[in-house]
Amino acid sequence: MADSKQFVKEIADMKVDFPQWYTDVVMKTELADYGPVKGTMVIRPYGYEIWENIQHALDKRFKETGHKNAYFPLLIPYSYLLKEAEHVEGFAPEVALVTHVGDNELEEKLVVRPTSETIICEMYSRWIHSYRDLPLLINQWANVVRWEKTTRPFLRTSEFLWQEGHTLHITSEEAKEETLKMLEVYREFMQNVLAIEVIIGRKTESEKFAGAQETYAMEAMMLDGKSLQAGTSHFFGTNFSAAFDIKFSDRDGTLKNPYQTSWGVSTRLIGALIMAHGDQRGLKLPPRVAPVQCVIIPIAPHKEGVNEKAAEIAEILKKAGIRIEVDNRDQSPGWKFNEWEMKGAPIRLEIGPRDIENGQCVLARRDTNEKSIAPLENIENTINNLLNDIHDNMLAQSHEFVHSHIKVCANMDELTEAVNTQNFVKTMWCGSHECESAVKAATAASSRVMPFDQTPVGDKCVCCGKKADKVVYFAKAY
């Protein structure tokens, strides 16, 4: 069991810095543990349930937009990776290679997939013959391996779980539409499921995905003002379909390469919700993915009827589809309160002898710390409404936090000041790679996205001072 008392005390006094706080929360709330191989992570049941709930919510949205799931191999011939020049350049440094089987060296090296574009394209080239085969809308839930130099649980691990959608389309327009549609699916999911306000837009040339023509992303603001790229959606044009010789006969009888997209989110989302919602007491889980939405804590359970009443309430809530847990462990109530607050359960329901007498229970919400008394009658509706309230409140808080930490800046002094005081910077940029990397070199803040709303906030580049027409966000990033 996590030593929560010590933990809460530490961070209450603390000047423990944010990364350390983050790691402590992950470990002590039993979301994950380090694996024996450096940079790998074991996702523990409590953390995995969050992932399952994320999967479920996303999968539903993918299906609704016409996508089907499939699975492709973990091992990819190295030669596939070489077919798209930018792609191999981007990924080669961090791919794990399989070179031997037993003592025998393989004739062709294999990579453990860092992403599946290449193998999926290889298969697509065999499947696609006619415009009648298009569009092809497929998603894969899988693990991938990228050998990163430094790692942090959920945010960057050598192996991680994700989904990657890979679609083919007849026209460029349709593919671009798909790219933006899936970005919108992600944005809606972030707000309505994870209760996280995100900033969406297009990546600059230097920040885009290796091999993409256009990359769009959603950036989430963490509590320390740093940005986390929470999901991406790419338009590939025909870069890959040409490289992998995917061709179809169009209506006019000519052979064409289809236009392609890919889009993905990963277990990093769990890191995002920890760092976007947490507080000094620990996790604050958004109700729609929380493994335990309502924890039931019997008070004085040795007294007559308490355990029975707790079980009875549990049954009612379960039937109403609420994820509950009755905490029957032999610990003092205060101990359990604190532990479940650390583990982020949105609602705590206390039921004791006094309540039973009065036909009521005590409800405590994690987001505001408020306690209230509720009648046991119709308790399932009360809880459901409260869960929705909590969600709405968390989203409103996230919205408020993000928008109060965006500073419009006109020059480098302002930008540096804003970035160093934990803000996102919204500013004008001339579009040159030189200015972008100059900002990064001077402040450690990188360009995040160019928002869709390009209403100018000035007319001069924040860096070089020349005429500028691009609105862009800069921020330090994870």
Added chain:
RNA sequence: CGGGGCGUAGCGCAGUUUGGUAGCGCGCAUGGUUCGGGACCAUGAGGCCGCGAGUUCGAAUCUCGCCGCUCCGACCA
């Protein structure tokens, strides 16, 4: 791969300066009293002091080498 910090019980640490029986708090186990915001009493289990060499009558402590973790940079979902 560079720069800092740290490796002693499951967790958090003291002990290292000045070598001399392995310690503390929490957790864990057993029994009892408790239970509405981190309860209490009693008893108990638990250690290759990161690894390997060396110095010494004697090493957690001194010397040399190695390994691991972690934070900060460069690289990245």
